[in-house]
Amino acid sequence: MMEHNQAKELLPAYLDHELGITDANAVEHHLGTCPECQQAYEEQRSVRALLKRDAAYFKAPAHLAQRINMSMPAERARPNRFNGWNVNWLSAGAVIATLLALVWSGSLYLALPSAQDRLLEELVSSHVRSLQVDHLSDVASSDQHTVKPWFHGKLDFAPPVVDLTPQGFPLVGGRLDYLNDRTVAVLVYRHDQHPINLYIWPRADSNSAPQMQSSHGYHLINWAAGGMNYWAVSDLATDELEIFVNTLRLQV
Ligand SMILES: [Zn+2]
Numbered sequence: 545m546m547e548h549n550q551a552k553e554l555l556p557a558y559l560d561h562e563l564g565i566t567d568a569n570a571v572e573h574h575l576g577t578c579p580e581c582q583q584a585y586e587e588q589r590s591v592r593a594l595l596k597r598d599a600a601y602f603k604a605p606a607h608l609a610q611r612i613n614m615s616m617p618a619e620r621a622r623p624n625r626f627n628g629w630n631v632n633w634l635s636a637g638a639v640i641a642t643l644l645a646l647v648w649s650g651s652l653y654l655a656l657p658s659a660q661d662r663l664l665e666e667l668v669s670s671h672v673r674s675l676q677v678d679h680l681s682d683v684a685s686s687d688q689h690t691v692k693p694w695f696h697g698k699l700d701f702a703p704p705v706v707d708l709t710p711q712g713f714p715l716v717g718g719r720l721d722y723l724n725d726r727t728v729a730v731l732v733y734r735h736d737q738h739p740i741n742l743y744i745w746p747r748a749d750s751n752s753a754p755q756m757q758s759s760h761g762y763h764l765i766n767w768a769a770g771g772m773n774y775w776a777v778s779d780l781a782t783d784e785l786e787i788f789v790n791t792l793r794l795q796v
Contacts, residue, residue, distance in 0.1 A: 546570040551581050559588055569576025584632050606761040664759045666723050670730075671741045671762060671777040674719075680732045680739055691718045695729055703729035703772065704796040711791045713740065733788065741787060742780040747773035756782060765789045770796065 545575055551574040557563050559572045575582050589692040635739050692705040707715040713733045721730050721743065728745040747768050754767040763785050770789045778785050778791075 546574045548574070548581065551575070551578065555581065555585055555588060559585070559592060560701055575751070625738060633680055663724055663755060664764060666760050667743060667764055667775050667777050668759045670721050670743075671722060672760075674721075674730075674732075674741060675739065680741075681717070684717040684718040686717075688713050688715060691715065691731070694718060695720075699727060699729055701729075701746045701772075702733065704770070705731060706792065706795040708733060708788070708791055708795070713788050713791065735778075735780055735788065737782060738780045738784075740776055741778065742792070743775040743777070745773050746771055754786075754793070756786070758782075767793070769793065 551571050554563060554567060554571050558568060561568075563571065567575055569721075575585055584656075603604040683691055685691050686707060686709060688705045688707045690704075695705075695718065698724045705715070705718070709715065713735050715731065716734050716739075717732045719730045719732070721728050723743060724745070726745060730741050731744065733742060747760040748771070750768070751770075752766075754765050757764045757766070762777055762779055763782050765774075765785055766775050767789070774792075776785060777788055778788075780788070
């Protein structure tokens with residue numbers, strides 16, 4: 545008969561199908577006789593399912609790995625398993641056990657990217673996609689009086705459209721995109737050979753000053769004004785992108 549403590553210890557490995565047939569049978573038998581282990585098994589199984597489902601959102605495994613390593617009890621650590629963090633870390637039973645502890649303590653949620661992080665990812669993906677498929681503009685025009693009406697009827701809001709050619713940032717067109725669970729307006733500007741995608745959608749809450757962020761080698765500046773949310777995305781140098789944003793803010 546397998547002891548309770550031993551069975552409990554083996555639960556993560558059991559869930560990972562890492563046990564030999566004898567141990568697996570013993571754990572299974574114990575689960576049938578011990579409500580406490582049965583409950584632990586169900587909890588661990590459901591959290592694992594959750595982790596697998598959300599695995600796509602784990603964008604920072606190295607960061608997470610560090611947190612896990614720091615929180616690993618010394619006697620549980622198996623250094624040989626933690627050297628290669630680029631391998632499938634979800635499969636390591638001991639890691640799962642520690643993840644479970646983190647989930648239960650609530651701290652894992654801090655490591656999950658926020659809605660803001662996912663928006664950054666979406667913005668950069670959209671920017672990169674617009675360059676890759678050469679689909680910067682649905683309406684190609686430097687004339688704001690052509691671009692502005694083009695949005696009419698395609699959106700439930702009217703994005704402010706200004707040309708900044710005299711200031712060195714010519715408007716080259718506009719398009720629609722789908723971001724943040726809604727259709728957004730995109731104005732496309734250029735500075736030298738660098739495209740700038742300016743994403744615009746309505747935002748009810750108060751204005752906010754421009755904030756610079758970087759992701760995947762691109763720079764993003766976000767601000768809110770006049771009931772609109774703005775995101776400028778480009779590979780321009782940060783100071784030039786700041787000049788673009790400041791110039792634009794004087795106009796809209
Ligand atoms: Zn038990």
